[in-house]
Amino acid sequence: MLSIKDITVRLGGRAILDGASATLPQGGKIGLIGRNGAGKSTLVKAIIGEIEPDGGSVDMPRRARLGYIAQEAPNGTRTPFEAVLEADVERTALLAEAETCADPDRLGDLHERLIAIDAYAAPARAARILVGLGFDEEMQSQPLDSFSGGWKMRVALAALLFSQPDVLLLDEPSNHLDLEATLWLENFLQSYPATLLVISHERDLLNSVVDHILHLQAGKLTLYPGTYDSFERQRAERVAQATAARANQDAQRKKLADYVSRNSARASTAKQAQSRAKMLARMQPIAAMAEDPSLSFDFPSPDELRPPLVTLDLAAVGYAEDAPILRRLNLRIDPEDRIALLGRNGNGKTTLARLLARQLEPMEGSLSYSPRIRIGYFTQYQVEELPADSTPLELMTRAMVGKAPLVVRGQLGRFGFSGDRALAATRTLSGGERARLALALVTRDAPHMLILDEPTNHLDVDAREALVQALNQFEGAVILVSHDRHMVELAADRLVLVDNGTAVDYDGSMADYIDFVLGRNQPKASKADRQGGTPRKSGLAREQLKALQRKVTEAETRMGKVQKQLAELDTALADPSAVKGELKGVAIGELGRRHAAATKDLAAAEQVWMEASEAVEAVMGPRA
Numbered sequence: 001m002l003s004i005k006d007i008t009v010r011l012g013g014r015a016i017l018d019g020a021s022a023t024l025p026q027g028g029k030i031g032l033i034g035r036n037g038a039g040k041s042t043l044v045k046a047i048i049g050e051i052e053p054d055g056g057s058v059d060m061p062r063r064a065r066l067g068y069i070a071q072e073a074p075n076g077t078r079t080p081f082e083a084v085l086e087a088d089v090e091r092t093a094l095l096a097e098a099e100t101c102a103d104p105d106r107l108g109d110l111h112e113r114l115i116a117i118d119a120y121a122a123p124a125r126a127a128r129i130l131v132g133l134g135f136d137e138e139m140q141s142q143p144l145d146s147f148s149g150g151w152k153m154r155v156a157l158a159a160l161l162f163s164q165p166d167v168l169l170l171d172e173p174s175n176h177l178d179l180e181a182t183l184w185l186e187n188f189l190q191s192y193p194a195t196l197l198v199i200s201h202e203r204d205l206l207n208s209v210v211d212h213i214l215h216l217q218a219g220k221l222t223l224y225p226g227t228y229d230s231f232e233r234q235r236a237e238r239v240a241q242a243t244a245a246r247a248n249q250d251a252q253r254k255k256l257a258d259y260v261s262r263n264s265a266r267a268s269t270a271k272q273a274q275s276r277a278k279m280l281a282r283m284q285p286i287a288a289m290a291e292d293p294s295l296s297f298d299f300p301s302p303d304e305l306r307p308p309l310v311t312l313d314l315a316a317v318g319y320a321e322d323a324p325i326l327r328r329l330n331l332r333i334d335p336e337d338r339i340a341l342l343g344r345n346g347n348g349k350t351t352l353a354r355l356l357a358r359q360l361e362p363m364e365g366s367l368s369y370s371p372r373i374r375i376g377y378f379t380q381y382q383v384e385e386l387p388a389d390s391t392p393l394e395l396m397t398r399a400m401v402g403k404a405p406l407v408v409r410g411q412l413g414r415f416g417f418s419g420d421r422a423l424a425a426t427r428t429l430s431g432g433e434r435a436r437l438a439l440a441l442v443t444r445d446a447p448h449m450l451i452l453d454e455p456t457n458h459l460d461v462d463a464r465e466a467l468v469q470a471l472n473q474f475e476g477a478v479i480l481v482s483h484d485r486h487m488v489e490l491a492a493d494r495l496v497l498v499d500n501g502t503a504v505d506y507d508g509s510m511a512d513y514i515d516f517v518l519g520r521n522q523p524k525a526s527k528a529d530r531q532g533g534t535p536r537k538s539g540l541a542r543e544q545l546k547a548l549q550r551k552v553t554e555a556e557t558r559m560g561k562v563q564k565q566l567a568e569l570d571t572a573l574a575d576p577s578a579v580k581g582e583l584k585g586v587a588i589g590e591l592g593r594r595h596a597a598a599t600k601d602l603a604a605a606e607q608v609w610m611e612a613s614e615a616v617e618a619v620m621g622p623r624a
């Protein structure tokens with residue numbers, strides 16, 4: 001077991017950890033949570049010995065192996081596959097010694113130990129982990145230096161998981177992952193055979209993986225049994241909720257109940273209404289937060305506009321002439337719409353968001369806006385590019401030219417920047433504070449439509465809950481792009497799937513979409529399948545089936561590679577100044593041409609995949 005005894009750590013004269021103590025159960029899966037800046041990463045650094053505490057100690061079994069991802073991403077000419085295999089230090093050392101060992105007795109001992117640690121199955125296990133984190137076979141054999149920083153961190157995570165330490169420490173492991181890889185990671189961690197301590201603000205991950213919550217607050221640690229939802233219930237019992245927090249949640253309940261009552265009888269929205277009803281039934285009291293300014297989100301209310309706000313009619317959009325990324329876009333957005341854009345990375349969610357935000361013009365069809373519409377568009381680039389030496393008050397004053405100081409201060413106060421916080425240099429703000437400042441800036445004109453592209457990346461769990469409540473109270477339309485399933489489920493009434501070069505309303509709930517991604521709830525197998533696999537085929541048919549299945553696999557690999565290229569190009573086109581690596585310095589026109597070519601490649605690969613899949617079904621024969 002891991003024992004934390006009266007740990008005290010002071011930084012800059014302030015006690016980050018103040019006599020913190022906890023005993024983690026051996027083999028337990030513990031979620032370490034706390035507000036941004038509470039000291040979670042500091043605690044982990046004390047556990048791994050990176051910093052020396054001012055008092056107290058961390059005790060664990062003498063021979064226990066501790067695993068933690070270093071801040072530096074792996075690089076060099078090694079491949080991801082080689083880097084992951086090298087993470088098993090004992091296996092690597094034994095194999096190296098066996099190659100040069102001339103002593104028969106020692107060689108026998110070496111091979112006996114290699115068998116004991118299952119060394120010869122390691123390559124297959126390494127490949128499975130890399131595939132789960134998004135690396136196809138071709139990507140596994142490319143040099144590390146050919147990958148972006150985010151993909152290198154995936155390699156670091158894969159290496160850590162492969163090494164299977166006795167105590168596994170993970171700090172926001174889903175930060176660089178998409179939805180598919182996050183779901184795989186959750187399944188992997190659920191069956192992890194040793195002790196796990198994970199820092200995460202992903203509510204779904206904490207609910208599906210952990211069996212204890214370690215809460216860090218005011219320098220102290222408290223261990224709660226159960227998942228995050230269980231922790232919330234226990235914490236709510238200890239802390240009396242403030243009146244304002246109760247009022248906010250009541251409003252959220254009323255909104256959900258109203259949606260259920262209005263949409264249960266409609267076939268097109270019945271599934272989402274059922275999903276909202278389940279959410280309403282399991283909604284738990286949230287912790288008191290009313291007096292915490294770092295949880296403040298209060299979007300200004302826009303003046304009323306008649307619907308529709310936006311209408312797309314057979315529109316097409318892209319970056320290169322005659323090469324649209326999305327076509328046949330038919331979409332109507334009304335003042336109170338809450339829309340979440342779903343789809344794999346590289347499919348065009350950000351492109352559609354930029355079209356709606358008036359950063360791109362349609363290539364075909366029509367796009368019409370309400371004449372007086374104001375739009376607020378939030379992206380992560382705005383958070384990262386805030387001037388380091390400016391204060392929130394200076395930035396808001398420049399953005400709200402001609403407005404009275406009281407009005408400027410009022411907009412900052414809506415987002416928790418009152419008093420001295422409005423005068424702090426941006427470089428001293430936490431990631432969550434910078435995100436709130438960016439939101440304050442994009443909503444300064446009380447927009448009628450708010451477009452949010454991954455708004456939760458820098459927010460802790462409580463701040464995400466506060467943002468959900470603020471969105472539910474906002475009186476304008478919301479377009480949301482997020483991998484935070486909890487936020488999508490609570491803040492979106494309508495789902496739009498961006499896929500196959502267009503965007504259409506998704507007929508189902510977020511739970512249905514997750515099942516779709518994971519391939520669950522597929523049609524039941526026929527009787528022949530249940531009794532012994534596929535029906536018997538002739539030798540010719542079996543060979544034909546194998547060839548077609550190889551073709552399907554090759555097409556899937558190609559699709560994955562092109563989707564990665566499209567995601568990188570989307571990022572480069574959205575913000576050329578932030579581009580690194582191979583695409584740095586490439587002209588915008590060339591980026592557009594590459595995007596057009598990759599889009600065509602993806603369409604061709606998808607066509608091959610569809611034809612081969614249909615051919616497989618034809619060879620397999622009809623199912624009962």
